[in-house]
Amino acid sequence: MSNLKKVGVILIGLFVALLLISFFVGSAVTLLFPPSEAVYSDRIVEDIGGDNALVATLKGCAEVSRKDIPDGNFKTDLNFNLGWKNAKNISYVDTYGNKGYMIVWKDSPENYPKLSSEKGIKYISDYVEYMSGTCFLANFPENDAVYGIIVAGDDIECSESKLMYTILDLNRSEFKQTYSTASYSYPSSYDGGSSHYHTVIPDRYTLSRTDPGAYYDHYEYGDNYDIDSYLESQGYD
Known part of the structure; x- marks a missing residue:
């Protein structure tokens, strides 16, 4: 019986050793001979901050390197x-x-004062000059962090919509495009830039009390007579 146990232990050891050898050989082959193209089942999943707050998924793509x-x-x-x-x-x-690259980072809100100057999630999406890329940055106060991603490459086109709703899988009703949909922007600026960044739109009642101008940018007069009456009493029509 003891001999059977020894044989079993040896077999298990050999199996584990083979797995380790396969892993290291596979890693070495990948480093020496990176993939020239992906297959449709390939995907890259990157938890940008390591806390599941913002996750990027590139479908039909194979990783070549990371640094x-x-x-x-x-x-x-x-x-x-x-x-x-x-x-x-x-x-x-x-x-x-086609070759592309993805730059991802998690940083302190202190380095992005405009994105962290107000309560609630605040974000920006835009196209990057000189990089043929698209970026998305968001401040998540509950995590006390700003998350950023750039998807770029001369051979790969990535629209604002694709980055936000396909790669990052953001909710369309909560995260509006800030480059392509200017009507959802708040009148403010970032480092002297444009007005194309904003917070998630709150409910109508809260928006009417905190930013009446923005309320009329998003909702038609007559949508809610109680709110319209309140705004009229405050001098809006």
């Missing part, structure tokens, strides 16, 4: 001056062999 990169700055089409810290760059290929 930490120095802190950097970038400018968007709408004249936002932004930057990343403690970021990593993940390069990949799609099913056609």
Whole structure:
């Protein structure tokens, strides 16, 4: 019986050893011979802050490499001056062999004063100059952090809509496009930039009390007579 146990232990040890060898060999092959194209079942899933607050998923893409990169700055089409810290760059290929990369980071709200100046989630999405890319940054007060992502590549096009609703899987009713849908922007600025960033729109009652001008930007007069009567009493018509 003891001999059977020894044989069993040896077999288990061999199995574990084979698994480890397969893993290291596979990793070495990937490093030496990165994929030239992806298959449709490939996907890259990146938990940007490691806390499941903002997760990016690239379907039909295979990772080529990833590395930490120095802190950097970038400018968007709408004249936002932004930057990343403690970021990593993940390069990949799609099913056609096109090459792209994804820069992701999690940072302190102190480095983004305009995004963290008000209560509630505040975010911006825009196109990045000189990088053929699209960016999304959001401040999540409950996590005390700003999360950022840039998807770029000369061969890969990524629209604002694709980044927000396909890659990041954000809720369309809570996160409106800030570049393509200017009617959902709040009249403010970031580093002297445009007005294309905003908070998640609260309920009608709260919005009418805190920002009557924005209420009329989002809702038609006559939608809610009680709120309309209140706003009229405050000098709005």
